[in-house]
Amino acid sequence: MGEYVFRGRLIAVRVDETERGPREVVEHPGAVAILAVNERGEVLLVRQYRHGAGRSLWEIPAGTLEPGESPLRCAQRELWEETGLRARRWRKLGTFYTSPGFLNELMHLFLAEELEGEPGPQTEDEVAEISFRRPEEILRAVGSGEVGDGKTLAALAFALANPEDDGPYLPLR
């Protein structure tokens, strides 16, 4: 472990000395993302201004882990705060690094089904719009030049091919 060059509210940055020279590492508390699917097989998206990207993006609901918070509780909290919805059925789909070359951020991905409530942001004033979209539509937009969001695309991979082998979560139409 090298020297810390920055310690902020969200991230810390250190520079490690390695055999291949100094390597910059960003430390992050970890995050969750929620693939929330309605009875028509459509995916819940929120549009919000993203400060890192410097622009608004359509993404699945997501958020940063608070100290001591389990990924599932964080996912349930973020879904409600960003969209006003709750889900009766939760399943863990997987865990992945968002950019493992220099960042330790781990993303915990959940499938949320049997949604209840009235869509509308509760406490997150950054969420500007909420929409349900077919997975093919989201991929087509990114394939046509619209800039996408990595975790949303990663979640679609699970949606399009159920790794449990009992048919896809969201069959292609």
Place this chain on the structure above:
Amino acid sequence: MGEYVFRGRLIAVRVDETERGPREVVEHPGAVAILAVNERGEVLLVRQYRHGAGRSLWEIPAGTLEPGESPLRCAQRELWEETGLRARRWRKLGTFYTSPGFLNELMHLFLAEELEGEPGPQTEDEVAEISFRRPEEILRAVGSGEVGDGKTLAALAFALANPEDDGPYLPLR
């Protein structure tokens, strides 16, 4: 734009003052990832130690843009350096942010087909293993608890559902 608190070789970090308080932003030069597919519909993966994650991961080949380098040239260079392979057919699949809340890293994703050459790392001594895997196998491993890589999962979404609507790039078996 706020004040820079760190300027490194790869990244820079600034803190912006916003209506919602100070926000930390990591600036990154951008990157490419390559979904290289063989004639059997299998995806090329490399296993390497990832300094940010602090562990080894199986991922599609990827790398950081050099100054002035186009994403396609970068993708062609990285595929050859990491795997010893070249591709006769290249297509852009899409562009996405890896973690847009605090990071401006943009990932350019390419499909590489009609592969040529003998697999084996050329100049990247970090690559330890090279393998071709079925997309379902990769998803099943991540769904079973193995920690995955976000860009690899994002690439699989394109592989499993060709957004151009002329059938999937990689049909599920």
